[in-house]
Amino acid sequence: MKRPILRVVGLSVLGLVLLAGFVLLMVRSGPLAPVRVTTAVVERGAFENAxxxxxxxxxERSYAIGPTVPGRVLAVHVDVGGEVRAGQLLAEMDPVELDARLSASRAAAARAVHALEAARAQVRDAEVRQELAGRNARRYASLGEQAFFSDAAVEAKRQEAGSAGAQLQAARAQLDAARMDLERLEAERSAAERQRANVRLVAPVAGVVTARDAEPGTTLVAGQTVLRMVxxxxxxxxxxxxxxxxxxxxxxxxxxxxxxxxxxxxxxxxxxxxxxxxxxxxxxxxxxxxxxxxxxxxxxxxxxxxxxxxTRGGDVLAVPGAAVHEYGGRRGVWTVADGAAGFVPVRTGDTSLDGRVVVLEGLQAGDRIVVHSERELGAGDRVSPAESLAGVRR
Structure with missing residues (x-):
C-alpha cells in the first residue's frame, strides 16, 4: 500500500512541475508572452530635412574652337589640361593663298586712294575753269550790249561757260565713283584681314583646355573643332x-x-x-x-x-519613420503605457533623409513609442521593452 501511494504522489508532483513549466513557457515564450519591442522617447529638437x-x-560655359573656313591645321600650341588666358594663341591654320589675297587687297586699296586724290584734283581744276568761263561769258555779254562784240562771240563764250559747268559735274561724278570704289576695296581688304586673322585660333576667355580634337596636318571643314575649353x-x-x-x-x-x-x-x-x-x-x-x-x-x-x-526647425517633434504605421485605416504610432501597447493617430509632416518623420499632432514630448516589434501589435497587447530584437528569446 505504501509503495503505490508514493508512486501516485511522485507522478502528481511530476505532473504539477510539467504543468508549471508549460504555463511558464506559454507566458514567457508562447502566445501569452508579452511582445518584445524596442522603444524611444519622443523629444523636441532640431530637425533638418534634405x-x-x-x-x-x-x-556651363564651354567653347569649341575651330576654323570658319576649310583648311589644314598648321600648328597646335596647347595641350589638354593647359590653362590659357583670354586672347592667347591656341592653334594656327595654314593660310594658303590668304596672304597673297591680302597683299592684293591692300595694293588695290592704296591705288584707290591715289585715284581719289586725282579725282579731287580734277574737280578743283574743273571748278577753276568753270569760274573763269563764267566770268568771261558775263564780260562778253556786257560788252556785247555796248556793241564791242558781235552776238556770235557772246554766244560762244556762253557755250564755253556751259561746257565748263558740264565738265565740273563730270569731275564731281568721277570723284564720287572714286570714293565708292575706295570704300569697296577697303571692305574687301578688311574682309581679307578678318579671314587671315581667323586662321589664328585664340582663346575667347581665360580657361582650361579639355580636349584636343585635331593635330597638325589634319584637314578640317568649316566649323570642325580643333580644341575644346571651359x-x-x-x-x-x-x-x-x-x-x-x-x-x-x-x-x-x-x-x-x-x-x-x-x-x-x-x-x-x-x-x-x-x-x-x-x-x-x-x-x-x-x-x-x-x-x-x-x-x-x-x-x-x-x-x-x-x-x-x-528645411530646418529648431523645436520640432520627430520620431523614427519605422515607428509610424497604418492601423484601422489611420496613420499613427504605438505608445507604451503600464506595459501595454496603445495606438495613437498622428498627423505627420516632412521626412528627413535619415528616416525621421515630423509629428505635427497627436504626440507630446516625453511619450514613449514603439519603434520595432517582433510581430504585429494589437490594442492592449502586453509589451516587453528590449535593447534589441536580435537573438533568441530565453
Whole structure:
C-alpha cells in the first residue's frame, strides 16, 4: 500500500512541475508572452530635412574652337589640361593663298586712294575753269550790249561757260565713283584681314583646355573643332532630383557635394538654379549646384552625390519613420503605457533623409513609442521593452 501511494504522489508532483513549466513557457515564450519591442522617447529638437540626388560635373560655359573656313591645321600650341588666358594663341591654320589675297587687297586699296586724290584734283581744276568761263561769258555779254562784240562771240563764250559747268559735274561724278570704289576695296581688304586673322585660333576667355580634337596636318571643314575649353568659374554639378522631393528646392540653399573620385571629402556648395524643364521619363528635375570653392582635382563628366538642405526647425517633434504605421485605416504610432501597447493617430509632416518623420499632432514630448516589434501589435497587447530584437528569446 505504501509503495503505490508514493508512486501516485511522485507522478502528481511530476505532473504539477510539467504543468508549471508549460504555463511558464506559454507566458514567457508562447502566445501569452508579452511582445518584445524596442522603444524611444519622443523629444523636441532640431530637425533638418534634405533631398539627395546624383549629378555630373559640367561647365556651363564651354567653347569649341575651330576654323570658319576649310583648311589644314598648321600648328597646335596647347595641350589638354593647359590653362590659357583670354586672347592667347591656341592653334594656327595654314593660310594658303590668304596672304597673297591680302597683299592684293591692300595694293588695290592704296591705288584707290591715289585715284581719289586725282579725282579731287580734277574737280578743283574743273571748278577753276568753270569760274573763269563764267566770268568771261558775263564780260562778253556786257560788252556785247555796248556793241564791242558781235552776238556770235557772246554766244560762244556762253557755250564755253556751259561746257565748263558740264565738265565740273563730270569731275564731281568721277570723284564720287572714286570714293565708292575706295570704300569697296577697303571692305574687301578688311574682309581679307578678318579671314587671315581667323586662321589664328585664340582663346575667347581665360580657361582650361579639355580636349584636343585635331593635330597638325589634319584637314578640317568649316566649323570642325580643333580644341575644346571651359571656363573654370562656371563649373557646376548638374543634379537630378526626384520630382516628388524637389518641391522644397530653390536657389540659394546650401548643398554638400561628394565627388566619386574623392568619396571621403565633402565639398560645400549651393543651389544656383532650378531648371524649368523636368524629365518626364525618369520623373526627375534638374538642379544646378555650384561649388563654394571649385576643387582643383576633378574631371568633367565625373559623377557626384549631392545633398541639398531644404528645411530646418529648431523645436520640432520627430520620431523614427519605422515607428509610424497604418492601423484601422489611420496613420499613427504605438505608445507604451503600464506595459501595454496603445495606438495613437498622428498627423505627420516632412521626412528627413535619415528616416525621421515630423509629428505635427497627436504626440507630446516625453511619450514613449514603439519603434520595432517582433510581430504585429494589437490594442492592449502586453509589451516587453528590449535593447534589441536580435537573438533568441530565453
Amino acid at each position: 533631398v539627395f540626388g546624383v549629378g555630373t560635373v559640367e561647365a 571656363d573654370p568659374a562656371s563649373v557646376r554639378v548638374r543634379t537630378r532630383i526626384d520630382q516628388g522631393r524637389a518641391g522644397g528646392v530653390h536657389a540659394g540653399q546650401k548643398a554638400s557635394i561628394v565627388l566619386r573620385s574623392r568619396p571621403g571629402l565633402v565639398l560645400a556648395g549651393r543651389v544656383a538654379r532650378v531648371e524649368l524643364n523636368g524629365d518626364a521619363v525618369t520623373e526627375e528635375r534638374i538642379v544646378q549646384v555650384v561649388f563654394d570653392e571649385v576643387p582643383t582635382d576633378f574631371a568633367f563628366g565625373e559623377l557626384a552625390e549631392v545633398t541639398i538642405a531644404t
